[in-house]
Amino acid sequence: MSLTTRRRLRDIYQLTDFEAASRRYLPRAVYEYVRNGAGFEVSLRRNRAVFHRYLWKPYRLRDVSQVDPSVILFGERYAQPFGLAPTGGAAMTCFDADKLEAAAAYRHGVFYALSANSLTPLEDIIRINPRTWFAAYLPSDTDIIDGMVDRVAAAGYNVLMVTIDVPVAAQRVAETRAGYTMPIRPKTRAILGGLAHPGWTFGTMGRTILRDRDPRIVNIRPHGGPGLFSSEIGAVGGSSRFTWDHVQRIRDRWRGKLVLKGILRAEDAARAATLGVDGIGISDHGARLLDSTVSPLEVLGEIRRAAGDMTVLVDSGFRCGGDILKARALGADAVMIGRPFLQACAVAGGAGIDRAVTILSREIARDLALLGLTSLPDLGPDLLSDVYTVPFASRDGDER
Numbered sequence: 050m051s052l053t054t055r056r057r058l059r060d061i062y063q064l065t066d067f068e069a070a071s072r073r074y075l076p077r078a079v080y081e082y083v084r085n086g087a088g089f090e091v092s093l094r095r096n097r098a099v100f101h102r103y104l105w106k107p108y109r110l111r112d113v114s115q116v117d118p119s120v121i122l123f124g125e126r127y128a129q130p131f132g133l134a135p136t137g138g139a140a141m142t143c144f145d146a147d148k149l150e151a152a153a154a155y156r157h158g159v160f161y162a163l164s165a166n167s168l169t170p171l172e173d174i175i176r177i178n179p180r181t182w183f184a185a186y187l188p189s190d191t192d193i194i195d196g197m198v199d200r201v202a203a204a205g206y207n208v209l210m211v212t213i214d215v216p217v218a219a220q221r222v223a224e225t226r227a228g229y230t231m232p233i234r235p236k237t238r239a240i241l242g243g244l245a246h247p248g249w250t251f252g253t254m255g256r257t258i259l260r261d262r263d264p265r266i267v268n269i270r271p272h273g274g275p276g277l278f279s280s281e282i283g284a285v286g287g288s289s290r291f292t293w294d295h296v297q298r299i300r301d302r303w304r305g306k307l308v309l310k311g312i313l314r315a316e317d318a319a320r321a322a323t324l325g326v327d328g329i330g331i332s333d334h335g336a337r338l339l340d341s342t343v344s345p346l347e348v349l350g351e352i353r354r355a356a357g358d359m360t361v362l363v364d365s366g367f368r369c370g371g372d373i374l375k376a377r378a379l380g381a382d383a384v385m386i387g388r389p390f391l392q393a394c395a396v397a398g399g400a401g402i403d404r405a406v407t408i409l410s411r412e413i414a415r416d417l418a419l420l421g422l423t424s425l426p427d428l429g430p431d432l433l434s435d436v437y438t439v440p441f442a443s444r445d446g447d448e449r
């Protein structure tokens with residue numbers, strides 16, 4: 050590890066440390082794009098505050114000298130009950146972020162979902178990490194759906210996640226105020242932000258443009274996608290006519306495991322199960338779409354009951370090993386984590402992602418032992434006390 054990387058990671062002890070640290074290395078527009086949530090960010094704060102509702106009741110005097118946090122998802126064993134959520138625009142946080150995330154996940158034996166909003170061809174990513182999942186944004190056009198399903202299958206993916214919670218493009222105010230636009234437009238505020246962060250301008254954006262000339266969102270459509278600077282980008286955001294009929298069509302065509310990401314209602318989970326879907330992601334998209342939704346953790350129990358045999362993933366606001374274990378206790382199989390990995394990438398590239406995975410893995414091992422447990426199947430609702438209704442989030446959103 051270089052001296053610079055060591056220095057950048059020196060004060061990182063918890064996942065939340067990456068957010069403040071990333072602010073130093075990212076232009077304001079990109080920093081806000083990663084950090085911010087929709088509306089008044091009520092859900093963003095609430096997704097953190099909700100963890101206070103459930104408190105531990107640990108067992109004592111048990112042998113916890115050997116703990117095993119591994120988990121089986123879609124027939125594969127993973128070293129940890131968490132993985133890297135699909136995050137579009139990752140390459141704006143550091144050079145080749147898609148590849149760095151894929152490689153780090155493989156090194157650590159955790160799962161990784163490549164977003165369709167990415168710059169590296171999905172065919173290249175699966176060569177780096179043969180266990181990568183693909184997270185598609187699909188329109189209602191059946192030729193495009195079929196073409197995408199066939200492309201992902203031909204590349205050798207086994208898990209296709211379809212993100213179902215973006216019928217229309219979202220709006221987030223903080224990133225807009227900071228000058229973030231897609232397609233990228235040289236707005237004064239964004240240019241000033243770039244000038245203030247030459248390391249990012251040359252090391253991330255400049256290097257990407259130098260190599261790719263016209264960086265494109267290559268995984269959004271069967272034969273590629275629009276450039277980051279092209280107005281055609283608007284045409285691939287949102288899919289307001291995408292419905293359950295399309296899910297049925299995908300199920301009929303896709304032989305691998307199918308996951309629907311973005312479920313927040315028990316009856317939607319039940320419907321997914323009747324269609325033969327293999328897994329669901331309970332998620333409010335990291336509070337980036339509709340403000341003031343229920344927090345995924347609060348509806349996890351009822352959705353788990355409706356989900357039958359499906360694998361249940363959950364995300365939005367998980368920031369430490371204890372959060373992940375609470376989700377397990379309430380019925381999730383595993384947790385997806387988004388922002389911290391992008392912020393870690395911005396701080397120290399692949400070494401940053403390594404640090405983030407290591408922090409979480411150590412927290413999980415330590416907390417399992419402190420709970421008096423040695424493996425995840427031992428973890429159930431008996432370990433938790435549901436103490437009170439969630440208080441309104443504190444001003445900084447994190448009372449921890």
Ligand SMILES: Cc1cc2nc3c(=O)[nH]c(=O)nc-3n(C[C@H](O)[C@H](O)[C@H](O)COP(=O)(O)O)c2cc1C
Pocket residue numbers: 082083084134135136137138164165166184212310332333334335336337364365366367385386387388389391
């Ligand atoms: C910058 C950013 C980009 C995202 N892009 C996608 C995406 O392309 N597809 C998707 O299904 N979810 C996307 N998400 C949502 C994440 O997969 C995940 O649901 C969310 O980040 C979890 O919340 P957390 O960031 O609080 O951990 C994105 C999230 C962020 C922060």
